[in-house]
Amino acid sequence: xxxxxxxxYQRVILDHYKKPRNFEEPxxxxxxxxxxNPLCGDQVTLYxxxxxxxxxxxxFQGHGCAICIxxxxxxxxxxxxxxxxxxxxxxxxxxxxxxxDAGELNPSxxxxxxxxxxxxxxxxxxxxxxxxxxxxxxxxxxNQQETISTE
Amino acid sequence: xxxxxxxxVPSKVSVVSGFDITRIRADFPILAQEVHGKPLVYLDNxxxxxxxxxxxxxxxxxxQQDYSNIHRGVHVLSQRSTEAYEDARLKxxxxxxxxxxxxxxxxxxxxxxxxxxxxxxxxxHIHKGDEILISAMEHHSNxxxxxxxxxxxxxxxxxxxxxxxxxxxxxxxxxxxxxxTKLVSVVHVSNALGTINPxxxxxxxxxxxxxxxxxxxxxxxxxxxxxxxxxxxxxxTMSGHKLFGPTGIGTLYAKSKWLEALPPYHGGGDMxxxxxxxxxxxxxxxxxxxxGTPNIAGTIGMGAAIDYLQSIGMEQIAAYEAELxxxxxxxxxxxxxxxxxxxxxxxxxxxxFVLDGIHPHDIGTILDQKGIAIRAGHHCxxxxxxxxxxxxxxxxxxxxxxxxxxxxxxxDGIETTIRLFQ
Numbered sequence: 001x002x003x004x005x006x007x008x009y010q011r012v013i014l015d016h017y018k019k020p021r022n023f024e025e026p027x028x029x030x031x032x033x034x035x036x037n038p039l040c041g042d043q044v045t046l047y048x049x050x051x052x053x054x055x056x057x058x059x060f061q062g063h064g065c066a067i068c069i070x071x072x073x074x075x076x077x078x079x080x081x082x083x084x085x086x087x088x089x090x091x092x093x094x095x096x097x098x099x100x101d102a103g104e105l106n107p108s109x110x111x112x113x114x115x116x117x118x119x120x121x122x123x124x125x126x127x128x129x130x131x132x133x134x135x136x137x138x139x140x141x142x143n144q145q146e147t148i149s150t151e
Numbered sequence: 152x153x154x155x156x157x158x159x160v161p162s163k164v165s166v167v168s169g170f171d172i173t174r175i176r177a178d179f180p181i182l183a184q185e186v187h188g189k190p191l192v193y194l195d196n197x198x199x200x201x202x203x204x205x206x207x208x209x210x211x212x213x214x215q216q217d218y219s220n221i222h223r224g225v226h227v228l229s230q231r232s233t234e235a236y237e238d239a240r241l242k243x244x245x246x247x248x249x250x251x252x253x254x255x256x257x258x259x260x261x262x263x264x265x266x267x268x269x270x271x272x273x274x275x276h277i278h279k280g281d282e283i284l285i286s287a288m289e290h291h292s293n294x295x296x297x298x299x300x301x302x303x304x305x306x307x308x309x310x311x312x313x314x315x316x317x318x319x320x321x322x323x324x325x326x327x328x329x330x331x332t333k334l335v336s337v338v339h340v341s342n343a344l345g346t347i348n349p350x351x352x353x354x355x356x357x358x359x360x361x362x363x364x365x366x367x368x369x370x371x372x373x374x375x376x377x378x379x380x381x382x383x384x385x386x387x388t389m390s391g392h393k394l395f396g397p398t399g400i401g402t403l404y405a406k407s408k409w410l411e412a413l414p415p416y417h418g419g420g421d422m423x424x425x426x427x428x429x430x431x432x433x434x435x436x437x438x439x440x441x442x443g444t445p446n447i448a449g450t451i452g453m454g455a456a457i458d459y460l461q462s463i464g465m466e467q468i469a470a471y472e473a474e475l476x477x478x479x480x481x482x483x484x485x486x487x488x489x490x491x492x493x494x495x496x497x498x499x500x501x502x503x504f505v506l507d508g509i510h511p512h513d514i515g516t517i518l519d520q521k522g523i524a525i526r527a528g529h530h531c532x533x534x535x536x537x538x539x540x541x542x543x544x545x546x547x548x549x550x551x552x553x554x555x556x557x558x559x560x561x562x563d564g565i566e567t568t569i570r571l572f573q
Contacts, residue, residue, distance in 0.1 A: 005517060005520050009513075018572075040543070041529065066509075066572075067513070125516075
């Protein structure tokens with residue numbers, strides 16, 4: 001097993017893939033957005049319940065590879081209970097984290113376990129898998145109705 | 152077993168007589184490299200096959216010594232280029248045993264060949280209410296051109312179903328074939344499943360009620376001898392890059408009886424006898440269908456690839472691949488949690504599979520780290536994935552330069568993948 005593979009498929013990431021958290025379509029929600037990468041078949045639907053500027057609940061449904069599903073699962077955990085502003089800051093910092101040519105991460109944003117996705121950097125073709133749920137989040141926050149894609 | 156060991160294990164040696172795998176591999180310089188520090192194991196041949204040195208040499212010689220535009224040039228280079236280009240047509244004719252050299256039309260690839268037939272034969276012979284029969288295992292390139300034609304004409308697309316092994320349901324074909332059918336267009340070998348379809352039977356039945364048949368031969372011609380007269384197909388399509396030649400070049404074979412009757416495809420230079428502002432007179436086939444400066448170098452490269460295949464022999468290739476496929480199938484079947492998609496009794500060397508709880512893209516990434524190139528996805532055959540209720544498969548597709556040791560490496564890589572996800 002290469003070090004690079006172990007960095008990509010971290011234990012925590014595989015755990016979220018096998019047992020995705022917040023994996024449901026809620027009875028009611030305020031925002032819904034769909035991320036679809038038709039070429040590779042990753043598809044994520046994100047549901048947000050908002051309380052003013054606070055994200056009360058984030059859940060998702062979908063299917064895809066380990067990176068995409070784990071990213072969606074960990075996203076829902078990271079933003080539940082947080083402000084919209086913080087979720088947007090996480091979006092920006094996550095893009096930096098997985099982007100091969102990004103510089104220093106914004107030190108004021110604590111990514112927590114999301115930092116585990118740093119290994120994706122080395123796999124250019126897989127970055128779109130990790131970012132799909134995040135672009136779905138941005139679409140949901142912007143109340144954008146169209147399906148988004150990162151392909 | 153580690154991959155390093157796998158490639159050194161004195162693996163099963165081919166019993167196909169005279170098939171010297173070491174010599175053959177030496178003809179493909181790209182194979183002798185390491186990827187991520189591991190020997191490259193190239194198992195993505197159904198997407199694009201690698202190019203042997205004689206084809207590369209032919210391309211370099213052409214550009215270094217003979218290159219110019221073809222036809223109508225009076226100077227030496229143009230004559231040489233024209234000769235080399237038309238000589239490739241002769242090679243294709245002989246290789247596929249076409250009756251006439253004019254039945255070989257050069258196109259960009261299988262996709263363009265099918266579009267050409269749809270927009271020439273289709274637009275002139277298929278009308279509202281007519282039916283076009285395709286199969287449930289078509290590549291998108293043998294679905295979308297017909298859907299476009301149906302939108303243009305009001306014709307209807309009908310689909311021959313297949314069973315859970317990926318074998319066509321010929322009883323349903325018999326029911327679907329009717330006086331309304333104006334064309335049957337089926338894949339000879341499925342790119343996603345490997346199924347070899349009973350095309351001779353299809354052609355015989357279709358011809359019994361005067362329905363012409365197009366065969367998508369992109370995946371068939373790298374693996375077996377194709378004789379268009381023996382098949383009796385009306386149209387046969389192929390791509391050079393799947394036949395160990397360059398990209399952007401392919402062939403449409405069409406029976407003579409169609410070529411004169413069909414309207415041209417594209418208008419432009421080279422496809423005319425004469426042009427005035429009042430009227431243009433079209434050239435005869437094949438030039439009628441080859442408007443504009445063609446892919447001259449690609450054509451010559453494809454001709455060189457034919458020469459190379461002839462030097463090995465398609466029967467030898469088919470026999471070796473049958474043995475390799477059998478070895479690979481048995482090896483993959485041993486892996487717990489692996490399911491082969493496409494288990495028809497009559498198959499070419501394509502192994503599509505899924506692993507319990509592991510997405511094909513993750514399989515592809517992990518195998519790549521072990522130097523093994525496979526393809527993961529829907530393989531441009533979304534209806535096939537839907538039929539089997541899966542979003543994608545991992546696909547290892549073999550060529551005659553692959554070895555038993557490479558199959559061992561694949562098995563080892565799959566086992567590593569399964570362990571990683573445990």
